[in-house]
Amino acid sequence: MGTLDKCPYCGAEVQKRLPMRYVRLACLILGLLGVVILVYAARGAQTPLIKIGNIGAPMNYAYVQLTGTVTRGPIYDADAQSLRFYVADDTGEIQVNTFRDVTLQLIQSEHVPAIGDKITMEGALRIRDEFASVNLASADKLQLERPTVSEIRLADVGYDDEFHYVKVRGDVRDIRQPYQGLTLVTLGDATGELDMAVNSDVEKLYGALPAFNFGDGVEVQGVVSYYRDTPQLVLRHPRDFKQLDENEPVVTTVKLGELATRINQRVRVSGEIMRVAKFSQGLRATVNDDTGEVALVLWQDVLNQMANASQLVTGAQVQALGKVSEFRGELEVLPNRASDIQILAPPVAQNIATPQANVPAPTASRAVTPTAVAVARSVGTLTEDDKDSLVIVKGIISRADTFSKGMRYTVDDGTGTVIVLGWSDVLEDVPFRDALVEGATLRVTGKVNVFNDELEVVPARANDMELIEVSHLVPPTPRAIASLSSDDLDKQVLIKGTVQEISDFSAGKYVTLQDDSGEIQVTLFSNVYRRVQNKLAVGGTVTVRGKVNLFRGKLEVVADEVLF
């Protein structure tokens, strides 16, 4: 700056200026040193370990370490090259994602986490709209501890076994696909049955299961998990599924004379049908093999599945797989499905036996044409001696209960009460069916029957029923779902709510109904569901009239009627 002490442009004191090269050098050194120190410190630092329940929105993008057990998955998307699985610790559950190279590395190294594995992993948290997930940083940052397997009987699988890796043996009893991507294989051994869940993602990752058929004996290793209250075995890898030698049957054939020691076990029996008797809910065949006799009880849904049910007649040789139980002092074998029954030899002659007095099950005939003139009777005068007589009764419906095959109306004429049994196929044709509610006056022509020591009048056709007067009862106000308790068991209630979920079961539908106070499962048998299936949908508001029931320890309502 020449002789100037101060710069005329920026005002800087010239004598006190620091050469820029010193400043540049200092910045360079400090910058490099700072980064080196930072990297060195970072190398020595541990990745913070957190509990899943402590993850909050401000932790978005944090790089953390987690430990836990795999509870669901893996779900594999081959197109996106992504894997997804869920990990839980004692505070919560979180979704873990892997992408592209990390996914490929896990697959190639056979390091894909499966349900039941204990894992320790590092990754970056992603939190969006309060949903948290973790992206696995690299395959090296995932440590797996595979569970050890223990052998168990099917009936012994319980809540304590959840996420345990177990080995079971059983016969293939059923194969079904509740939805695309999931196959359920029912396995049965001498103690019980259990579903094995095969996720299609397992097959995508590792290949298909070995081929198997109904009745094949298999040995399966899988992790116990619960779908709602139902235990199932989740297959982790196709190699965990093995077929057993034919010489190693899982369920042995037992002589009928030995069944007394096998109560509650699943057994295979064979013999000749000595008698066949139909009852309201199915068929009862008495089977004999020279060592003893047993009743083979086939429920109607099982009979409906059988293509050769007509061959279940006296003289046929039959083999059946089922659970041994005792009913009113008599041993019974109860198969679960049509595939459990085989006709070994065709009948020599067909002869359907008439109901016998010592057969405990009810035997109402559903397609009876009255052979005598119907006689009007007051309910109070009906006795067991009137069994099979054709009568006309008139009274007020005091109660209407659904059962799987129809409705039971309790009719009171002032002198007594009697059950009017309306089979579904009869009620379907009744034009005023919806008016058959508490308080309506009904006249019925039907045959008197005795079931469980109770008198019933069973109309044979729709025009045997006549609505005399509709109900004038003020419909009750729907109750809050949360107000239902075990004190309401077997009581008729009215509830109203929004349909949250509809799921299948063998005899109808389960509907989850929710109101402001809570939610409850409503059971709709097929006969009830058929009437409302076109209107019932998730999200819709419905009013349900039905009976409170206890099922698997939980309250439910068995619907008699669904109103919109």
Next chain:
Amino acid sequence: MEYLYLVPYAVVGTLLASTLALVPAMHVYNIAGIFIWLAVSAQKFIGGDALAMLLLGMIVGYAMLNTVSAIFLGAPDDSTVFIVLPGQKYLLMSRGFEAVVLTGIGGLGGILILIVLSPIAAGLFGALRTILFPHLHWILAVIIVYMLMAEWPKGGDRGATRGARLWDAWKGLGAGILTFILSGILGLVLMYKSPIPLEYSFQNLLPAFVGLFAVPWVLENLASSTEIPKQYIPTTIDAPPSMIARGIFSGALGGLFAAFFPVVTGGIGGYLAGHATAQRDDRVFIISQGASKFLYYVGAFWLFFLPTAGITKGGMAGMLATIYAPQGAGLYYTAVALIALCGVLSFFLLLGYARVAVWLVQRVNYRYISLVTLFILCGVVFWFTGVGGIAIMLIATPIGVLPVVWGSRRMNCLGVILVPITLNLAGLGPTVAQWLGIV
């Protein structure tokens, strides 16, 4: 009418941000971070839609008003870093007020662009996202290469020897590349082994950005002896409509690019737009930067409301997305209307605050302002991120000073986000982190 109740929230947000925008280095994301942190526990007091509109008003106010502190107080963030140089040139020419107004005009142009695009934005940006996002790592890599290669060797004609001349030409460029690498390593460490407490992870980059951008400017102000000349407050602006249009167009390109693409900030967007449209005039440049930063901040938040497109970009939207998801076209058009309303309100506030800033710099020594700014910076970093954040800020500061003393682009400091995220998108992030030994 059902969304009318949201108007007061947006206006309050704008008024809040207008005050906070004047505080040097108080980035709106830091304030939003506090609000969201409180909202997580206070959601029963202020509903999701109301909180979203409050934050919308804040981002609009901040986007318009943060120029004042950048130009008059010398505390820019990455989006205003390009404004500061020409802005401070105007300040030294007694035209600081005019520079602020030019950026405000750019911001108003940004509002117009958003309104015009709003009916077609969902389809347009949704389609663009589907097409472009699978290739994001390539796009970002190209941007990085362009940024680095677009800085040509300077000088090279001084020096007694060839080596000296070569050094003279390449020292700046080399410093720029080194800045990019060092800031990139810093970003990788922050991504995988951040010393910042987990509860503040969403503010991981705050101390780095303060150290890389704000503190170097403040130190530079403290080191110089510049006296601000008396400022002139004009009643007219020296910018014909055609110039304004050119500036807005250029800025809109850059701002929307930055608003849409992950990782790309307003600074990068403005830089690319400036190159793409070959702007030479300082006025056009300042207007374009005003539009660019407005569209970068507000546009990114606006995309969050796009029905069906579901684009979350930017720190504000990213933080809000952790606790809220907007629903429906009604809310989207309400957001557009509130952007216009609050934008205009902010422009008038800008004029007022610029006058206040003119009064302030004329009465208070610039160095004292810078010193207070430095204390505020340190305080903000410590409050949000603790000792770990202060350490990061101290490490980032010399990296941020490198461009200042070596004459390279400050934009190279954006390696702190470009490097780790581009590597992650390419699937190489953990690999590189393992090479460094931090994972």
